[in-house]
Amino acid sequence: MMEDTAIRSILVVGGGTSGWISAAVLARFLDPRKTRITVVESEEIGIVGVGEATVPIIRNLNGLLGIDENDFVAATNGSFKLGIEFRDWGETGNVHFHGFGDFGDDIGGVAPHHHWLKLRRLGDKRRIEDYSLPYALGQRGRFTPPNPESGRGDSDYRYAFHFDAALYAQYLRRMCEARGVVRVEGRITNVAQHAESGDIASVTLADGRVLEADFFIDCSGFRGLLIEQTLKTGYESWQHWLPCDRALAVPSSSEGEPPPFTTSTALEAGWQWRIPLQHRDGNGYVFSSRFTDEDRARELLLANIKGEALAEPRLLQFEGGRRRLAWAHNCVAIGLASGFLEPLESTSIQLIQTAIARLIDYFPERRTNPAIRDEYNRLCANEVERVRDFIILHYCLTRRTEPMWEFVRSMELPETLAAKIDLWKAMGRVPMMTEESYQEPSWAAIFLGNDVLPDRYDPLVDRIDPDMLARGMAARRADYAAWAERMPTQAAYIRRHCAMPA
Ligand SMILES: Cc1cc2nc3c(=O)[nH]c(=O)nc-3n(C[C@H](O)[C@H](O)[C@H](O)COP(=O)(O)OP(=O)(O)OC[C@H]3O[C@@H](n4cnc5c(N)ncnc54)[C@H](O)[C@@H]3O)c2cc1C
Numbered sequence: 001m002m003e004d005t006a007i008r009s010i011l012v013v014g015g016g017t018s019g020w021i022s023a024a025v026l027a028r029f030l031d032p033r034k035t036r037i038t039v040v041e042s043e044e045i046g047i048v049g050v051g052e053a054t055v056p057i058i059r060n061l062n063g064l065l066g067i068d069e070n071d072f073v074a075a076t077n078g079s080f081k082l083g084i085e086f087r088d089w090g091e092t093g094n095v096h097f098h099g100f101g102d103f104g105d106d107i108g109g110v111a112p113h114h115h116w117l118k119l120r121r122l123g124d125k126r127r128i129e130d131y132s133l134p135y136a137l138g139q140r141g142r143f144t145p146p147n148p149e150s151g152r153g154d155s156d157y158r159y160a161f162h163f164d165a166a167l168y169a170q171y172l173r174r175m176c177e178a179r180g181v182v183r184v185e186g187r188i189t190n191v192a193q194h195a196e197s198g199d200i201a202s203v204t205l206a207d208g209r210v211l212e213a214d215f216f217i218d219c220s221g222f223r224g225l226l227i228e229q230t231l232k233t234g235y236e237s238w239q240h241w242l243p244c245d246r247a248l249a250v251p252s253s254s255e256g257e258p259p260p261f262t263t264s265t266a267l268e269a270g271w272q273w274r275i276p277l278q279h280r281d282g283n284g285y286v287f288s289s290r291f292t293d294e295d296r297a298r299e300l301l302l303a304n305i306k307g308e309a310l311a312e313p314r315l316l317q318f319e320g321g322r323r324r325l326a327w328a329h330n331c332v333a334i335g336l337a338s339g340f341l342e343p344l345e346s347t348s349i350q351l352i353q354t355a356i357a358r359l360i361d362y363f364p365e366r367r368t369n370p371a372i373r374d375e376y377n378r379l380c381a382n383e384v385e386r387v388r389d390f391i392i393l394h395y396c397l398t399r400r401t402e403p404m405w406e407f408v409r410s411m412e413l414p415e416t417l418a419a420k421i422d423l424w425k426a427m428g429r430v431p432m433m434t435e436e437s438y439q440e441p442s443w444a445a446i447f448l449g450n451d452v453l454p455d456r457y458d459p460l461v462d463r464i465d466p467d468m469l470a471r472g473m474a475a476r477r478a479d480y481a482a483w484a485e486r487m488p489t490q491a492a493y494i495r496r497h498c499a500m501p502a
Pocket of ligand 1: 013014015016017018019040041042043045046047048049050051052053054165186187188189219220221222223225247249284316318334335336337343346347348349350
C-alpha cells in the first residue's frame with residue numbers, strides 16, 4: 001500500500017492580516033474534510049494593526065475569495081486608491097504621482113514616456129503625470145470602478161483600497177470561520193520539535209493546551225515565533241540601504257472628502273504617510289533613528305497631519321530585510337514573520353498574498369521535499385528583492401540635503417538596482433527580471449517624477465512628425481481630463497455603494 005503523505009492539518013500561528021489571509025486562501029483551496037485548518041492568536045498580544053494601504057493585486061485575492069468589493073469597503077470603513085502622491089521627494093516642493101496604470105497606449109510600438117521626452121526636448125514643459133489617467137482622476141477626487149471589458153480608454157486604470165486594518169482582520173476572520181477554519185484563542189508559550197527531523201511537532205498554550213499539526217504557517221509578526229525563535233533561520237538585514245527603522249503612527253480626524261490616493265511626504269529623516277479612510281485618516285512618520293530622535297519625529301508628525309490627532313502616536317520598530325529562509329522544515333513564514341520592507345509602496349499585503357498563493361502552487365507533503373522548498377524560497381527571495389530595489393530607488397534619486405538624504409544618495413546600491421538605473425539613464429528603458437512586481441511605467445513614474453531623464457529617447461520616435469506627435473499627445477491629455485470630469489467623485493461613489501453601515 002502507498003504511504004499516505006498528504007497534509008491533514010495546518011496550524012496558522014497568528015491572526016493578523018497575514019494569518020487570516022493565509023487561512024482564507026487555504027480554506028478556499030483545500031478540502032475541509034481532508035485538511036483541518038486552525039488559526040491560533042492571542043488577543044493579549046494583539047496585531048500590528050497598521051497595514052492600511054494596498055496595491056491592485058489585492059483585487060485578485062478578493063476575486064479568489066468571492067469578496068464583494070462594495071461590501072468589503074463598507075465593512076472596513078475603506079476607500080479607493082488610484083496610486084501614491086509623493087510630496088517633497090526629490091526636493092522640497094516636488095510633487096509626483098505613481099498611478100496604478102501606464103501613461104496610455106504605446107505609440108508606433110514605443111512606450112509613451114519616450115514621446116513625452118521628445119516633446120520635452122522640443123520645449124514642452126508638461127509633466128509626465130499629465131498623461132496618467134489615474135492622476136487625472138485622483139486630482140479631481142473622482143472614482144468609479146473601471147470596466148476593462150469595455151476596451152475603452154476611460155477604463156484604462158487599476159485601483160486598490162485603503163482600509164481599517166483591525167476591521168480587515170475581523171472581516172477575514174468572519175469569512176474564514178464561515179468556511180470551517182477553527183480559531184483558537186491563547187498565547188503560545190512553548191514550541192516542540194520532533195527529536196529526529198527537527199520539524200515542528202506542536203505548540204503549547206499558556207493554559208496547557210497542546211496544538212499539533214502536520215504543517216505550520218508562521219504569521220506571528222516581527223517576532224517570528226516559529227521561523228526564527230524556534231528554527232533559527234537567520235535574518236538578512238537591508239538597513240544599509242533602507243535606514244528607516246521606526247514609525248510613529250497616529251489616526252486623525254478626516255478633513256473634507258477623502259482623496260482616492262495615499263500621500264507620502266518626505267521629511268527631514270524619513271517620510272510621512274496619509275491614508276484617508278471614510279471615518280478618519282491614518283498617518284505615520286517612518287524615520288531613521290540614526291538621523292533623528294523620537295521627540296523630534298513626534299513633533300514633525302503632529303505638525304504635518306491634516307485633522308486632529310485622535311490618539312497618542314504609537315511607536316513601531318523594525319529592521320528592513322528578509323528572513324533567510326521563508327520555508328524551513330515543515331514551516332512557512334508569511335507576513336512580518338518573513339521579513340519587512342517599509343510601507344513606502346504598500347507592498348507587505350501583496351507579499352502575503354503572493355506567498356500563500358505560491359504555497360498553494362508548491363503545496364507540500366508531510367515530509368518536506370527539499371527541491372520544492374528550495375524553489376519556493378528562491379521565488380520568494382527574488383520577489384522581495386525586486387520590490388526592495390524599487391523602494392530604494394525612491395530614496396537614492398533624491399536631491400535633498402539633510403544628513404539622511406545625503407546618506408541614501410551616496411550609498412552603494414544593490415547591483416540589480418544599479419543595472420536598472422544605468423539602462424534607464426542610457427536609453428529610457430528598465431530591464432525586467434524574474435518575479436518583478438513593478439513594470440516599466442512604475443519605474444518611469446519614479447525616475448521622471450524625480451527629474452531623472454534618460455540621455456536619449458527611443459530613435460523610433462523620430463519617425464513621427466513632431467507636430468503630429470504634439471497634436472496626438474494633446475488629444476490624449478484632453479481625453480483624460482474629459483473622462484475624469486465625467487466620473488462621479490469618490491465620495492459620491494462611496495455614499496451610494498459602500499458607505500459604512502450606521
Ligand atoms: C509602520 C508600518 C506601516 C505599514 N503599512 C502598511 C501598508 O500601508 N500596507 C501594507 O500592505 N502593509 C503595511 N505594513 C505591514 C502590515 O502591517 C503587515 O504586513 C500586516 O499587518 C501583517 O502583519 P502580520 O499578520 O504578519 O503580523 P501581526 O499583525 O503582528 O500579527 C501577529 C499575530 O500573531 C499573534 N501572535 C504572536 N505571538 C503569539 C503567541 N506567542 N501566541 C499566540 N499568538 C501570537 C498575534 O496575536 C497576532 O495575531 C505596515 C507595517 C508597519 C510596521
